[in-house]
Amino acid sequence: MSTTTAAETEIPSSRTEPEAAPAVPKPKVYGWGQAPAHLRTQTQLAAERLKLAPGQKPVAYLYIQRHGQFDLYDPADAVKMKPLGSSTKAQMTARRTCPECGKVRKYPVRKRCSVCQTKAYEAQRRREARTCWDCRTVRERPLPVSHHRCPDCRRKQLDQQREEAVAWVEEATVCAGEDCTVKLVTKKEARAHQKQQGLQRGWWSRAAHWPRRCAPCTEAEERRQAEQRARWEAGDQARREAERREAQARVQWAAEALADPDVLVLDTETTGLDDDARIVEIAVLSSRGEVLLDTLLNPGVPIPVDASQIHGITDSDVASANRFSDVLARLVALLNGKRVLIYNKAFDVGVLRHELTLHYLDCSPIEATEEKAAVWARERAAVWLDTLTVEDVMIPYSDWVGDWSEYWGNNRWQPLQGGHRAAGDCRAVLDCLRSMGRGYETVAAGDGGRDEGEAG
Structure with a gap:
């Protein structure tokens, strides 16, 4: 076996490596005042009637603090622009011509050039220097800078200052007590202090060591302030006591409502928030959480997409549902003689009023005119609602939470966490009552009821 390793063996390659491309130098970045004088920005090229050649790239960059980076080009590589036409030149000249002096400037002129603007400003300053500040009379010569008034107005001003100075001396030397002349x-000391502050002033301050009131008036003022402070403290204490009683009454009201078998909770889901919104779902629960009514309703109109995104009820869900008139008799039987609790009573009562009006409008006498039928339907709806005992939960619950709003000057309305379905919102109302009435369960139970939280 050969002991030669692969690292020690050189294997000739049949392919040659490609030569590396020469590195392209990156454009240099210059600071303010460091760029070569022959380089130009694109705006400067346009001012010299030059434009960038196709594919021309910047040869350097100019960086200015707080303004950013600007491209610099070599004007030798740029292309000359076509000469401007006579009409274009005339338009450009007209835009740079001042309407007042008629001179052509190097910049577009709107109302007047900068020279005319400066002249007008200086003329206004000279005119203002000759105008009296009181009577606005324009004099031939500039008025004194110290007061800018004509002789007549200056005399009136001095007379008024003398009267004010004399009145201040009379006031400063006398006791500030009511009907006190001590x-x-x-007056000599008061005039000296006034002169030290300056007679040209419109008001003067009293010396720190001067007494403001005599001894009897000082005692009377201290008694008056003590009485006023005592009245304020008594009123503040009464206000705090009233708030405490109101808070206790809210808590007791919630606990008693949970224990009252004659209490029902009602909620609706609608096609919107307008006055003519229709009901698409209605639910009624007892104070113990028992579902007495929970049904979808066909509003007779398409449900907007915005409303469906909130409560999730679509037109297909209510296509085969009953109308409001079909469940009205059952609703009357449930609510008759009961206390109805609603979160945001104003809205739900409003949609009920609208549905009742439409119901009675369909039941109006045939011989009645359209106007009389509408009046009759509104009256019947009002009578129906007047027979109900409806109580709002949103305001007491928001006051119980106490989320104060400086903008509204009241406690913010708390959103109802019920999932935007009628039965879920009714259960959320019961949860609000349980949170408010916690601590009064025994009181409510002593009246013959049982707290819902203990039952759960």
């Missing part, structure tokens, strides 16, 4: 500071 002198606390001499």
Whole structure:
């Protein structure tokens, strides 16, 4: 056996390796003021009536801090642009011509060129220097910079300043108490302090060591502030006590509602949130969680896609379902003489009112006109709803959670975690009542009921 290894044996190759391509140098990056003078950006080439040749690549880059990187090209490799036509040149000249002075500038001019703008600004400044600040009269010569007023307005200003200075001295030297005329500071001292601050001011401050009130007025003011503080503390304590009682009443109301056999929970799913939304599902549960009614309803109109994405009910699901009029009798039998709890009562009562109006509109007398039939249907719907005892759960529960909103100035409404189906939302309402009424189960049980949480 041969002891020669494969590493020691050289095997001639019949193929030759290809030669490596020469490395292409990368374009150099220059900083501000370091790029060669002959290189140009694409914008500079266009200004010299040059454009990039097909396939022309940048030979270097210019990097400017906070502005980014710009390509630099060699103008020798660029191609000259075609000469501009006479009409194009005329349009460009017209855009660079100032409408006021008529001179052609190096930049497009809209209303006036920069020279005319500067002249107008200086003219306005000169005019403003000759305009009185009070009467707005334009004088022939510039007014004094210190007050910018004409002689008449200046005299009025000085007279007003004197009156204000005299009034301040009279006020500063007398006790600030109501109907008190006791002198606390001499007028000479007040005028000296006023002059030290400057007579040209519109207001003056009292010296720190001056007493503001005499001894009797100071005592009276302290008594008044003490009485006001006591009233505020009493009011704040009464407010806190009222809030505590309201919170306790909410908790007790929730516990008693769970223990009351005459309490029902109702919820609906609709085609939308508008006033004319139709009901597609309705459910009624007892306070113990027993399902008394849970059915889909055919609204008679297509269910929008947005509504179906929320509650998952489509047109095919309600195609063979009953109408609202078909379950109205059963609904009346369930709700008669009961306390009905609804989360967001305003919305569900509104959709019930709309469905009842449509139901009674179909049952209106044949001889009645359309307007009279609509009035009759609305009245019947209102009478039907007035016989119900409906209570809202959303507001008490939101107040119990206490998620305060500075924007609304009230507690935020809490979303109902029921899955956006009628029966699930009813169970979520019962869960809200259990959370609120925790701690009062024994009180409710003593009245003959039993807490739902203990039953579970």
